[in-house]
Amino acid sequence: MFFVFFRRLLVIVLVAISLTFGVYHSFLLFQIWDPQAGVKDEVSVWENRMQPIKGNLPPAVTTVGYLAEWDMPGVVYGKTDQFHEFNLTVYSLAPLIVRRGAEAEWIVGNFGSQPTKKIEAWLNTLLGSYKLEALGSGIYLIHRVKQ
Amino acid sequence: MILFAFLIYFAKIIGGFMLAHLLWPARDIKALLLKFFMGVGLGTGVASLLYFLWLWFKLPLPVFGYVELLLLILLGVLVFIQEKSKGVTKPLMVVAPSKSGLLWGVLVMLALFVAVSSFLLRALRVPHGVQDAWGIWNVSARFIYGAGERWLQIIPQNAWFHPDYPLLVSLNIAEVWSILGVSLTRVPIILALVYMLGLLGLLASALAIVKDQQQGALGMILLACLPVVPSLASNQYADLPLAYFFLGTAALLYIYTILRETRLLLFAGLFAGLTAWTKNEGLTFIAIATLSCFLLGLSEKRNLLKYFLAGLGLPLFAIVLFKSVTPTNDLYAAASTSFWQLLDFSRTQVIISAMLRMFLSFGGWPISFAVVLAVYAILMFGRYSIRGKIWLLFAAIVCQLIAYFGIYLFTPADVTVHMNTSLERLVFHLFPLTIFLVLSLLPSPREVFASDAV
Numbered sequence: 213m214f215f216v217f218f219r220r221l222l223v224i225v226l227v228a229i230s231l232t233f234g235v236y237h238s239f240l241l242f243q244i245w246d247p248q249a250g251v252k253d254e255v256s257v258w259e260n261r262m263q264p265i266k267g268n269l270p271p272a273v274t275t276v277g278y279l280a281e282w283d284m285p286g287v288v289y290g291k292t293d294q295f296h297e298f299n300l301t302v303y304s305l306a307p308l309i310v311r312r313g314a315e316a317e318w319i320v321g322n323f324g325s326q327p328t329k330k331i332e333a334w335l336n337t338l339l340g341s342y343k344l345e346a347l348g349s350g351i352y353l354i355h356r357v358k359q
Numbered sequence: 360m361i362l363f364a365f366l367i368y369f370a371k372i373i374g375g376f377m378l379a380h381l382l383w384p385a386r387d388i389k390a391l392l393l394k395f396f397m398g399v400g401l402g403t404g405v406a407s408l409l410y411f412l413w414l415w416f417k418l419p420l421p422v423f424g425y426v427e428l429l430l431l432i433l434l435g436v437l438v439f440i441q442e443k444s445k446g447v448t449k450p451l452m453v454v455a456p457s458k459s460g461l462l463w464g465v466l467v468m469l470a471l472f473v474a475v476s477s478f479l480l481r482a483l484r485v486p487h488g489v490q491d492a493w494g495i496w497n498v499s500a501r502f503i504y505g506a507g508e509r510w511l512q513i514i515p516q517n518a519w520f521h522p523d524y525p526l527l528v529s530l531n532i533a534e535v536w537s538i539l540g541v542s543l544t545r546v547p548i549i550l551a552l553v554y555m556l557g558l559l560g561l562l563a564s565a566l567a568i569v570k571d572q573q574q575g576a577l578g579m580i581l582l583a584c585l586p587v588v589p590s591l592a593s594n595q596y597a598d599l600p601l602a603y604f605f606l607g608t609a610a611l612l613y614i615y616t617i618l619r620e621t622r623l624l625l626f627a628g629l630f631a632g633l634t635a636w637t638k639n640e641g642l643t644f645i646a647i648a649t650l651s652c653f654l655l656g657l658s659e660k661r662n663l664l665k666y667f668l669a670g671l672g673l674p675l676f677a678i679v680l681f682k683s684v685t686p687t688n689d690l691y692a693a694a695s696t697s698f699w700q701l702l703d704f705s706r707t708q709v710i711i712s713a714m715l716r717m718f719l720s721f722g723g724w725p726i727s728f729a730v731v732l733a734v735y736a737i738l739m740f741g742r743y744s745i746r747g748k749i750w751l752l753f754a755a756i757v758c759q760l761i762a763y764f765g766i767y768l769f770t771p772a773d774v775t776v777h778m779n780t781s782l783e784r785l786v787f788h789l790f791p792l793t794i795f796l797v798l799s800l801l802p803s804p805r806e807v808f809a810s811d812a813v
Contacts, residue, residue, distance in 0.1 A: 219739060219807045226735050227466060227580055233724045234473035234584025241480040255487035274509075296490075302519050303487075303498045307505030309518040 255300060262304035264347040265320055275309040277319035279354070281326065283312075284334055297322055314338055314356075321352030361545050367535050368403070368553050370431060375402025377434040383622040384441060389572070393564040393614075397626060399557030400600075400607055403550075404633040407530035408677045415680055420507055424538050459808065463576040467563075470583035474559065477586065478552060481593035486544045488551075488595030495521050496528045496597055497547055503533035504542055514684050523685035525678070527637040528597045547595050555592035558603045559583050562791050565610040566798055569617065569746060574803035578794055581732075586723030591787055597638050598784040604634040604641070606791045608648050609755040612655070613799070615663075616747035624652060624666035631667070632674025640788065643762040644755075645671070651751050658748075706774060710767045713778050714760075717786050732797060739801045752796040756789050 250256060269276070278301060281287045282294040301320060302310045310320065321344075323331050328346065335342060341357045375398030383394065406427060413423050487493040498519045503510050503526075514522050531550055536542045559579050567575035582588055592599050611627035614620075631648040634641030649667065656663035722728035763785045770777045 216807075219802070222735055222738055223577070223804045223807050226731070227577065229724075229731065230580050230584040231466065231469060231473070234470060234477075234586070237584075237586040237723065238473050238477045238480070241477055245480055246484070249484040250486045253485055253487065255485075255493055259487075299490075299494050299520060303493045303501070306498050306501035306519065307510075307513070309513065309516065 255303070258297070258300040259304045261347075261349045261351050262301065262320075265305060265351065265353055266308075268345065268347075268353050269308070269318055273308065273318055275311060275316050276305065277314050277316035277354075278310050278312050278322070279314055279319055280322040281324055284323070284326065284331075287326065314354075317356050319354040319356070321354050322350060323352060324350040326350070360539055360541070360543055361549070364535055364539060364543065364546050364549050367538055368531075368549060371402035371406050372398040372553070372557075373402070374427075374431045374434055375399065375405065377431075377438045378402075378405065379626065381434065381437055381441060382625065383620060384445070385620075389564065389567045392560075393568055396557055396560035396564050397607065397611075397630075399553060399561070400604055400630060400633060401626070403531050403553070404527060404604075404629070404636065404674070406534065407527045408636065408673055410530050410534050411526060411677050411681065414503075414508070414511060417508060420537065423534070459805070460572070463573055463804070467576045467579055470580040471556075471559070474555065474583035474589050475552070477589035478555060478593050481590060482548045482551065482595075485593065485595075486548065488547060488593075492547070492595035495519070495524055496595065497532065499524070499526065499529035500532035500536070500547070501542060503529060504536045511684060515686060517686050523639075523682070523687070524597075525636050525638060525641070526681065527633060528600060548593075551592045551595050551599070554600045554603055555588065558588075558599060558606065558791055561603060561606055561610070562795055565606070565614065565795060568614055569610075569795075569799045570803045571805050573805040574798055574801075577804055578798050581794055582791055585728060585790075587721065587783070587787060587790075590723065591784065596784065598787055601634060601637045601640060602788045602791050604630050604637055605644060605755070605759070605788055606795060608634060608644070609752050609792050610795055612648065612651060612755075613747055613749065613751045616655070616751070621663065621666050624663055625670040627652070628667035628670025628672075629674065630670075632671045632678070635678050636674045640759075640763075640785070644759055645675075647755060647758040647762075651754055655748065655751065706768065709774060710764060710778070713775075713782060714764070714786075717782050721783065721786050721790065732794070736797055736801060739807075745800060749796070749799060752792065752799070756792055756796065759789055 246252070265276075278298060280294055280297065281289040282291070298310075298312065301322065305320070321331065328344075331352070332344060335344065335354065339354070339356055343355045343357055345353045345355075347353060372395070376395050377398075378401050379394040379397050380391075383390070385391075385394075409427070409430075410423060413420070413426075488497060499522065502513055502519065506513055528547075528550065532547050535546050535550075539546070559582055562582055563575035563579035565575075566578045588599075607630040608627050611623045611630060615623040615627070627648065631641075631645050634644045649664070649671070652667040653664050718729050719727045724731075767774055767778060767782075
């Protein structure tokens with residue numbers, strides 16, 4: 213009789229523990245719920261930054277270059293952050309192919325808080341003739357112009 | 360738009376269910392439930408295979424949705440004809456639930472509410488998923504959707520991180536975007552929710568066949584209340600769909616040994632193929648499942664492998680075609696230089712101790728779920744009952760764990776970093792299957808609460 217009662221108690225305890233922890237976890241998530249969280253999500257923020265790039269590119273463009281602080285000589289940068297932002301750019305601009313480097317005609321520039329004059333001075337040595345358009349939040353669209 | 364996306368996935372599930380019912384026309388409620396939850400994987404899996412082959416053979420993309428709809432209607436007609444030919448005139452009899460059945464029903468609903476609410480609370484905070492989701496699966500979907508017929512030419516160019524990763528999740532997202540005509544962020548979230556509910560339902564319905572509905576309900580409650588389940592689902596990783604297919608493959612092989620229904624082996628083969636169509640870890644699982652089926656056939660002196668391989672054929676065909684155009688995976692590319700890591704015993708020690716710590720802490724409860732389940736299993740002493748060839752489940756779990764051990768042993772990456780970023784997900788692949796194994800051995804609540812319980 214004792215074992216019958218004990219096993220029944222085990223089942224009840226197991227279910228009770230499961231539901232208790234499950235409900236508690238949901239409650240914790242509800243406590244930190246922010247209706248604006250989806251908009252503040254880093255990927256959503258980066259997508260918004262890349263919108264002007266998409267809007268300003270000619271429709272026939274399938275590949276863009278990518279230059280960032282990690283390409284600029286003498287600039288201190290966090291490698292993980294730079295790699296992360298590159299991947300965010302790849303995601304945001306898909307199905308455009310984003311290639312690191314300056315070979316493409318159209319190039320996305322991600323220069324953070326670098327002064328525009330410094331960026332221009334560097335690009336002058338790198339690209340020759342180009343047009344530089346600042347799109348906000350350190351994002352630039354660079355168009356290599358054929359002379 | 361969101362409702363329409365739900366309907367599209369529901370239509371795929373119904374298509375999968377009809378395919379399962381056509382091939383295995385059992386009409387008892389337990390079989391029907393299992394087929395419904397198999398429909399999640401069959402419907403989305405087969406649809407993604409067909410979509411891939413449609414793209415591969417450069418057929419006109421705008422037509423695919425209509426072809427899929429026609430196939431759905433055709434399946435419906437075939438099922439109708441089949442039911443009529445069997446002289447089935449009575450609708451399915453549904454017996455009113457007992458008091459205990461009602462109680463379990465309420466508990467299951469509560470557990471589902473917990474899982475779905477946790478999922479939504481997380482998913483809406485990270486609408487694009489967590490890094491691997493947008494960096495691998497969803498970006499792949501964007502290339503498929505946006506590039507259309509050009510997509511296959513882009514794959515070898517390494518345009519995104521890991522373009523060699525399989526396509527079940529990405530194709531399912533891209534196809535729905537194509538039908539909707541817009542790349543809604545909510546679509547990957549809906550797919551993730553579908554698979555989470557599919558996993559819970561598959562576990563419950565498989566346990567209902569092996570034991571009874573109350574054991575199924577218990578399994579679902581345990582899994583649904585583990586925070587790691589809605590957490591991984593809302594991350595939009597492919598790990599949860601992979602866990603679904605791992606469970607499906609092994610459970611179907613095992614249920615065959617109970618019901619002796621060879622058509623289940625065909626589904627097992629298809630599910631095994633779909634594991635590798637979901638993530639590369641499925642490639643080893645295909646080998647394990649195929650060997651298991653072969654050994655099963657040997658033990659029964661029957662050629663069971665032909666049924667399994669019949670199911671495996673289509674996904675394997677698609678996988679071979681896909682892998683022929685993808686860049687080499689970074690793990691395999693460095694395999695020759697990492698061979699000597701086999702002799703590094705300190706590395707072995709690090710991996711084993713990390714795996715043990717992960718098993719003990721896995722789940723997200725404040726206490727160890729593994730210890731709780733182990734204690735429960737041990738204390739149900741004297742009442743173990745084994746049906747069919749349960750070694751199949753052990754073999755699937757142990758062999759796949761050995762494969763994961765091998766991946767960490769040979770990884771060219773720093774093993775600690777590699778484990779920190781992946782071990783929890785690898786353990787998750789086998790957790791629902793482990794719960795299935797344990798509960799298949801133990802008495803069900805119905806047996807425990809029976810008036811003649813001893």
